[in-house]
Amino acid sequence: MSHPINAFMPAVFVPVHDLKRAIEWYANLFQRPIVPQPDQDTHGIYIFALEETEIILDRNTWGSPPTVMFDADDIHAAHQFCEHRPHTVLTEAFTDEYISVFNINSHMVCKANRDLGLKPGRPTNAHLRxxxxxxxxxxxxxxxxxxxxxxxxxxxxxxxxxxxxxxxxxxxxxxxxxxxxxxxxxxxxxxxxxxxxxxxxxxxxxxxxxxxxxxxxxxxxxxxxxxxxxxxxxxxxxxxxxxxxxxxxxxxxxxxxxx
Incomplete structure (x- = not known):
């Protein structure tokens, strides 16, 4: 059997206080145009799709540490595995049409249930490769x-x-x-x-x-x-x-x- 948590970190959630200001700042840092994303204001996040790992600006987690996302193929097997690992925080698994996800400590474990429609990641820019x-x-x-x-x-x-x-x-x-x-x-x-x-x-x-x-x-x-x-x-x-x-x-x- 394969290991329930994949050795891949597809995203890091970066807590920000003012999402609009943060989007503008990181767009300048990464030299990217700002492209409005569906439900951006509702969900309070903005995704910079970089190579392999995304940086997700998240106003919902302001006041918490950054959250590293790990990938899984079977969210229930991953959650059962984490139940037996030492932890201080372990949430129940949440599933909708797009993702299945839960948190353990300051990490998120996620399985994509359908294509989220994001364009393939690109290098950050010429200065931050x-x-x-x-x-x-x-x-x-x-x-x-x-x-x-x-x-x-x-x-x-x-x-x-x-x-x-x-x-x-x-x-x-x-x-x-x-x-x-x-x-x-x-x-x-x-x-x-x-x-x-x-x-x-x-x-x-x-x-x-x-x-x-x-x-x-x-x-x-x-x-x-x-x-x-x-x-x-x-x-x-x-x-x-x-x-x-x-x-x-x-x-x-x-x-x-x-x-």
Missing amino acids: KISRILVHTDDIEDTTAWYEAFVGKSAGSDPRFGDLPAILMDRGPHLLIDDNRLSHSQSKYFEQLQVETRTNPIMIMESPDLDAALAHVHSVGGLVKEGIEKRLGVTCFHFQDPDGNGYLVVEEVDKTAQ
């Missing part, structure tokens, strides 16, 4: 790594690019990188809705063929950059935040054979 890693923040790297290994049914290995931090290679899209703050250098925040204190930034790592040009582009759209280009774990990078405080780490692009 792709998403290469999605981060998991932890204070207990061994327990957290073991949880995610069981969750997606794959073993972690040392990521040679990021100080040998544990990484789980996904079957598609960005890989999962587990960080005990050696890379992130971020402060924790208390989220009352989930009653947890956790670090959330950076949410993900983007790659750029030219860090100087990428930094200038982020500055031009009003991104908050505190340190500029620096080295973390031997990697040249810079960290920036959107107007709502959601953080991203940008590193220099490398060949696939070197990842």
Whole structure:
């Protein structure tokens, strides 16, 4: 039998306070035209369809950590599996004509029931070429790594690019990188809705063929950059935040054979 949770993260929900402002800001960041989406105002989300993994701006989750979506082929089998995994939050599965979905901790597990009509994803832009890693923040790297290994049914290995931090290679899209703050250098925040204190930034790592040009582009759209280009774990990078405080780490692009 196949594992009930697929090793693929099709989307990340990014909490925003003002959806209209966030759409305009990310459209400038990704150099994309704004295309009104069905029920955008009703559902409070806007989808940027990037390669493999979408960024979904979500005003409904403002005040909660970002939510990483994992893919499943059978939502009931996935939910039964999660019932026996350690968790603090596990919702019931919800199904409509488009999706079947439930949440476990700060993650969503989703099965698409029909074509959602989204156009195929494209690279972000010339400056921010792709998403290469999605981060998991932890204070207990061994327990957290073991949880995610069981969750997606794959073993972690040392990521040679990021100080040998544990990484789980996904079957598609960005890989999962587990960080005990050696890379992130971020402060924790208390989220009352989930009653947890956790670090959330950076949410993900983007790659750029030219860090100087990428930094200038982020500055031009009003991104908050505190340190500029620096080295973390031997990697040249810079960290920036959107107007709502959601953080991203940008590193220099490398060949696939070197990842």
